[in-house]
Amino acid sequence: VKRVLVTGATGFIGRHCLLPLAARGFKIHALTHRVSGPEDVVWHICDMLDSENVARIVAQVRPTHLLHFAWVTEHGQYWHSLENIRWVAATLALLEAFVNSGGQRAVCAGTCAEYDWSHGGYFVENATPVIPASLYGSAKSALGQLQQAFAREASFSAAWGRVFFLYGPGESPARLVSSVCRALALSQPAACTIGKQLRDFLHVKDVADAFVALLDSDVEGAINIASGQGVSVHEICRLLGDIAGRPDLIRPGTISERVGEPACIVADIARLTNEVGWRPSMNLSDGLTAMLTAWRGRVVSGQ
Amino acid sequence: VKRVLVTGATGFIGRHCLLPLAARGFKIHALTHRVSGPEDVVWHICDMLDSENVARIVAQVRPTHLLHFAWVTEHGQYWHSLENIRWVAATLALLEAFVNSGGQRAVCAGTCAEYDWSHGGYFVENATPVIPASLYGSAKSALGQLQQAFAREASFSAAWGRVFFLYGPGESPARLVSSVCRALALSQPAACTIGKQLRDFLHVKDVADAFVALLDSDVEGAINIASGQGVSVHEICRLLGDIAGRPDLIRPGTISERVGEPACIVADIARLTNEVGWRPSMNLSDGLTAMLTAWRGRVVSGQ
Numbered sequence: 001v002k003r004v005l006v007t008g009a010t011g012f013i014g015r016h017c018l019l020p021l022a023a024r025g026f027k028i029h030a031l032t033h034r035v036s037g038p039e040d041v042v043w044h045i046c047d048m049l050d051s052e053n054v055a056r057i058v059a060q061v062r063p064t065h066l067l068h069f070a071w072v073t074e075h076g077q078y079w080h081s082l083e084n085i086r087w088v089a090a091t092l093a094l095l096e097a098f099v100n101s102g103g104q105r106a107v108c109a110g111t112c113a114e115y116d117w118s119h120g121g122y123f124v125e126n127a128t129p130v131i132p133a134s135l136y137g138s139a140k141s142a143l144g145q146l147q148q149a150f151a152r153e154a155s156f157s158a159a160w161g162r163v164f165f166l167y168g169p170g171e172s173p174a175r176l177v178s179s180v181c182r183a184l185a186l187s188q189p190a191a192c193t194i195g196k197q198l199r200d201f202l203h204v205k206d207v208a209d210a211f212v213a214l215l216d217s218d219v220e221g222a223i224n225i226a227s228g229q230g231v232s233v234h235e236i237c238r239l240l241g242d243i244a245g246r247p248d249l250i251r252p253g254t255i256s257e258r259v260g261e262p263a264c265i266v267a268d269i270a271r272l273t274n275e276v277g278w279r280p281s282m283n284l285s286d287g288l289t290a291m292l293t294a295w296r297g298r299v300v301s302g303q
Numbered sequence: 304v305k306r307v308l309v310t311g312a313t314g315f316i317g318r319h320c321l322l323p324l325a326a327r328g329f330k331i332h333a334l335t336h337r338v339s340g341p342e343d344v345v346w347h348i349c350d351m352l353d354s355e356n357v358a359r360i361v362a363q364v365r366p367t368h369l370l371h372f373a374w375v376t377e378h379g380q381y382w383h384s385l386e387n388i389r390w391v392a393a394t395l396a397l398l399e400a401f402v403n404s405g406g407q408r409a410v411c412a413g414t415c416a417e418y419d420w421s422h423g424g425y426f427v428e429n430a431t432p433v434i435p436a437s438l439y440g441s442a443k444s445a446l447g448q449l450q451q452a453f454a455r456e457a458s459f460s461a462a463w464g465r466v467f468f469l470y471g472p473g474e475s476p477a478r479l480v481s482s483v484c485r486a487l488a489l490s491q492p493a494a495c496t497i498g499k500q501l502r503d504f505l506h507v508k509d510v511a512d513a514f515v516a517l518l519d520s521d522v523e524g525a526i527n528i529a530s531g532q533g534v535s536v537h538e539i540c541r542l543l544g545d546i547a548g549r550p551d552l553i554r555p556g557t558i559s560e561r562v563g564e565p566a567c568i569v570a571d572i573a574r575l576t577n578e579v580g581w582r583p584s585m586n587l588s589d590g591l592t593a594m595l596t597a598w599r600g601r602v603v604s605g606q
Contacts (some may be wrong), residue, residue: 085399085453089392096388138452142445149441152389 004215005061007031007048007094010068012161012170013109019065022215027060031070035269051093054276058097066098066106067215075172081111084139091143092150099154106151107215108163110222112200113137117262124268125162125222143282144222151154151220155218157188159214165227165268167287168204169294177201180216180237181295184244191254195233200226200266203287205281213278226267243289274300307518308364310334310351310397311372312344313472316412316448316466318369327519332364333374340436352389354396356376361400369401370518377383382416386443390486394446402457409454410518413465413525415503416440420565428465428525434586449522462517467529467570467571468604471507472597480591484598487547489549494557498536503529503569506590509583516581522574530583539591546592 004021007030008014009030021028028041044057048070060139068091072083096104115123116131132138144160151158167177183190184210202210202225210225234252241250270276307324311317312333324331331344334351349361351373372395383435392412401409419434420428435441447463454461470480486493499503505528507514513528537555544553575581 022409078457082399082402082453082457085395085449088449089395092388092392096385099385132452135452135456138448142449142452145441146388146391146445149435149445151439153383153438254514 002028002065002066003029003061003063004067005029005031005058005065005098006069008071009043010034010037011069011073012168013166013204013208013211014067014069015170016168016205017212020209020212021067024113026065026086026213029063031057047089048094051279053081054090054094054095059082059101063098064102064104066094066103068094068106068108071109074176076189079134079136081135082126083122084135086145088139091114092146095147095150097243098157101149103156105215106147106217107156107211108147109136109211110160110227111140112162112224112226112265112267114141114144120262120264122264123224123225125271131157138291138297145222147219156200157218158180159220160222161211161214161225162267164202164224164265165199165209166202166204167291169291170204170250176233176236177291177300178295180240180250181292182299184246184249184289184292185295185299187246187249188235188253189251190241191296192237192250192252192254193223193233193257194253195237196233196263197261198232198264198266199228200232201236201284202227202280203229203282206282209281210272210276210278213274214276217276219275223271223276224267224269225272226269227267228265228273231284236284239285239288240292243285243292248296304330305368306330306364307365307370308332308334308361308366308401309369309370309372311374312346313337313340314372314376316469316507316511316514317370317372317469318473319471319508320515323512323515324370325574327515329368333334334360334368341515350395350546352393353455354393357397358400358403361368361371361397361402361588365404366401366403366519367407369406370398370514371397371409371411374412378477382437382439384438387438391442391446395449398450398453401431406459408521409450409459410462410464410514411446411450412514413463414440414443415465415467415529415568415570417444417465419446421566423565423567425569425571427569428512428527428529428574441582442514443490447525454523458521460521461486462523463525464514464517464528465525465570466510467505467527467568469505469507469510470594470596473507479539480543480594481598483543484595485602487543487552487595490549490552492552492554492557493540495540495553495555496536496558496560497556498538498540499566500564501533501535501567501569503532504534504539504587505530505583509585512584513575513579513581517575517579520579521552522578526574526579527572528575529572531570531572531576533567533569534587539587542588542591543595544594546588
């Protein structure tokens with residue numbers, strides 16, 4: 001029996017993992033601090049920072065697999081929040097409890113912010129220098145190294161999925177795609193940057209599906225979870241304007257660029273495609289169309 | 304008032320810090336799991352892995368300075384002990400408590416095992432690749448990165464002292480200098496390797512004094528704590544034989560070399576000498592003479 005414990009299971013990525021996990025025959029236990037969802041899942045309400053309580057639940061569940069997303073994730077806050085430090089300690093305690101109860105395979109969420117962004121270009125897991133510029137990136141990178149060293153010593157299997165840029169239902173309204181969709185749905189001008197910089201965007205359902213495929217494989221170490229395709233921020237805005245039939249509402253240059261924005265942050269996904277055998281299923285145009293439709297619904301219903 | 308909290312204050316390095324700290328005008332609080340020592344120190348008996356208790360003591364003491372040595376240190380065990388993971392979490396909790404109570408300057412003990420030993424040669428803090436081969440090295444290196452990122456974000460001052468090879472009173476009898484001293488004191492043959500490999504040895508009192516000088520400075524980041532001098536393992540054995548007047552008892556080659564021993568692990572100490580302004584005070588010959596004298600005393604008294 002494959003029995004997985006998912007943390008952050010009501011979060012942005014975690015919630016989309018439940019169906020693909022069930023489809024692959026996992027018995028699902030979910031750790032969350034919020035009220036549970038409807039799927040065929042055993043929910044454990046728990047503060048992840050309460051390590052004793054977490055250890056008790058892990059000992060009860062005895063998961064064979066661990067899929068760990070829980071982290072400080074408030075938009076705009078998480079880059080520099082001191083809580084990043086607490087989440088490193090909480091994750092180490094979680095991994096220890098997992099190992100102590102016989103766990104075999106752990107996959108945790110890392111980030112493209114672990115890489116040295118001053119390099120720009122295509123980021124390759126074991127070649128691009130890991131020089132994080134933020135506390136968030138430092139915390140994730142240190143934890144990723146610890147997870148691998150711990151796994152080697154304690155003989156469990158571990159992978160570290162580095163998430164790039166993602167979008168999809170449930171994202172903060174302040175994020176790029178949602179902020180533009182909201183303006184378009186309200187027939188208002190969408191303030192945009194010039195947006196020449198290339199980013200690697202993947203729909204959150206694909207991100208979740210890739211994590212589940214990674215968990216269900218035996219691939220170890222750092223793996224980029226991304227589309228492998230660079231798209232400019234402007235191109236995303238332009239696409240949304242076209243899909244909405246209102247290209248006139250897209251106003252590039254009305255927001256100034258952030259200082260020091262790197263020109264290109266795109267993943268090399270050779271490990272994901274060749275070793276895990278996973279490819280994105282949703283193209284950008286379809287994903288953006290779905291987002292716009294959802295925002296039109298929200299605007300109509302006054303949400 | 305400079306008020307320092309020392310962890311591992313009865314340990315191999317920590318115990319030798321108390322006098323130099325007092326000499327520099329620090330009011331000393333010591334965290335230890337063992338019975339206290341005699342110096343003018345406020346002792347707090349506490350299990351460092353009990354983070355709630357640690358946080359309570361830190362909030363009480365409100366240290367301006369932190370000197371953190373406590374770790375899993377059992378000779379031969381600590382390289383691969385899974386407890387390394389727990390000590391990372393315990394240290395993060397300690398640092399958080401320190402910051403929350405207004406702490407200003409934290410110095411923690413790192414290790415030369417953070418560096419890529421396959422490079423050999425002279426290790427330079429911010430140039431030699433950090434690729435640890437053991438869980439101990441990985442845990443320390445990840446923690447060192449976290450400490451620096453945490454310090455930048457929370458605006459406290461932090462340094463990370465990378466300890467090389469050390470010797471002195473209180474070391475495990477299984478370590479190089481003590482095992483040879485013991486044999487010589489008993490007039491027995493001292494089994495040695497061929498011992499061509501160069502190592503950087505520093506007397507533990509100098510190690511402790513360097514840490515205190517570092518704490519009392521405002522130098523930040525990783526700093527090698529070492530002599531900067533390479534000496535072969537054979538040369539140490541030969542010196543001990545000469546000091547004892549029994550060079551005939553030194554038997555190089557009666558122990559086989561460990562597989563993969565790097566030829567040279569020596570520190571570049573430019574940061575320590577130029578930025579901290581500290582230099583070793585004890586030469587190797589004097590340090591070894593003191594060790595041999597102490598072992599002769601122990602053997603006579605049957606200890």
